[in-house]
Amino acid sequence: MKQHALSISKSLLLNTSAKCLSSIRCLSTEEAVERRNHLFVLEKKRQHEKVGRIEKIEVNYKGVPKDCTLIMNKDISTPYDCARHFSEWHTEMSALALLDGTLHWDMHRPLTESCTLEFQSFNIAEPQQVNKAFWRTCSLLLGACASVAFKSTVPVALHSFPGPDIRSGSFIYDVDLPTLPDWRPTSQELHTLSAEYIRICRQKLPVERLDVSEELALEMFVDNPHKTTQIPSIAKANGKVTLYKVDKHVDISKGPLIGNTGQVGKVAVTAVHKLTGSNDSEVKQLYRFQGVALPTGVILNHFAFSLLIERAKKLNSARSPINPFADTREPAHESIAARA
């Protein structure tokens, strides 16, 4: 499989002719995921090697057990590495890092300069940003679980997910299933999706981050027509696309995301609704996957959680990416993916 992916990426690097593109468009979802993962790993390795001479930075840690200063490696050490200097509890509980009291930083993103560092978990006094990161991560994982849950005969093209809106009651991922024109999932199928989701969470996988150039991003998502149209608008700002990887699933997100999938506790995939596109949009229909989740360690009565599940079954009112005029809110199609 790896060989196959390698050969594909090589041939792609050599010539990006239309013929080659068309052959890649025919990749099965699984192969595409594998190939993307492979490219991600290569690029990460390349960026790590590019650092060259290792410089040291001072990280002033604030928090329990006591404030202290750590000497870390510039562009290599992450907040997660800092957390490992303290205890296992720090690595498990920290969802986000807060740099200099203002900047929210992913746990697995290398630090670039001397700074003060705090770890944020879900039960701090002002958890809004952590909650948003959590909701975003849940959406991303929903995409991961949708792309592995189907048989290989059903191609899955992930579209995008909107920015986190917790008050809407559910996190969303809009997915294109071209071979399923009219699919209504049974409760059994939803259970299977939930089980897949829980399987990903139980593995306690780190959520890796990588900034890549537009060309590489386009190459990684060459099999996915939706993402390839979104990438230029996302990269418009600074020519970079931020990618996240969980296990083998690579997706585009603005970030920040939480550090580990083990931090997702109670979770349920609650509904899949069909979205129909407006007449002038390229994509005629999408499926909106919805779910609801709570962080690990939150003890919520099963009745209260069932209320949340019931609510999450209703169609989320977030703007449809393929039919933006159904809602009065203005922002254009591209920006939705950019915000995600």
Place this chain on the structure above:
Amino acid sequence: MNQADVTKLVSKLRIKVPDKHRRLRNIKGPEGRLDKLRKTVTGLIKYERIELNHHRADEARQYAERLISEAIMHGDCHKPTMDIADYWLLEKELIHKLFKVLAPRFENCNTAFTKMYKAPRVVPGRNIDKAIIELRGNPYPSLTNKQWNNRHLLQNVLLDAAKYEYRQAKYAEMAEKIGKNEDAQPKSDDSANSKPVANV
């Protein structure tokens, strides 16, 4: 009934006191047990929060409670109370702390003076229950997270939104019902009813 009210003679503890004491087995026997407990009580009064084995903590807690309640009840001019304090506190400067700091602190307290938590077991190590005892009102940061009422927590945001939506649905339902009633009862109804109401 000229019998003395026993409950006023002996201070009543606000914690659960088991009917049998623990022996806290050691070489010196009962005396050694008391030595152990004296050390623990002294440590508790001195540091205000200590972590130790559960059995010893639970046993010493009762003596500490009793000591503080005696100090509050009789004050520092009472010879027997002074003797008790002198016996239980191995470091004599703590006697001042007991009467001048702790007694005023707990004077109006209507709960137990100490608090006990279960502590995690040490791994690897002997399989022994650990506990933390602390005096209430100590200056240390809280051991438990009391922020479950924080409305920004994820679960609270979700539940709030669900509640809000439920209310909105109910209001809409009520409004619809009222609208229907108005439609169902034509104007004749209004004219018939308005006069008696005006009279009342």
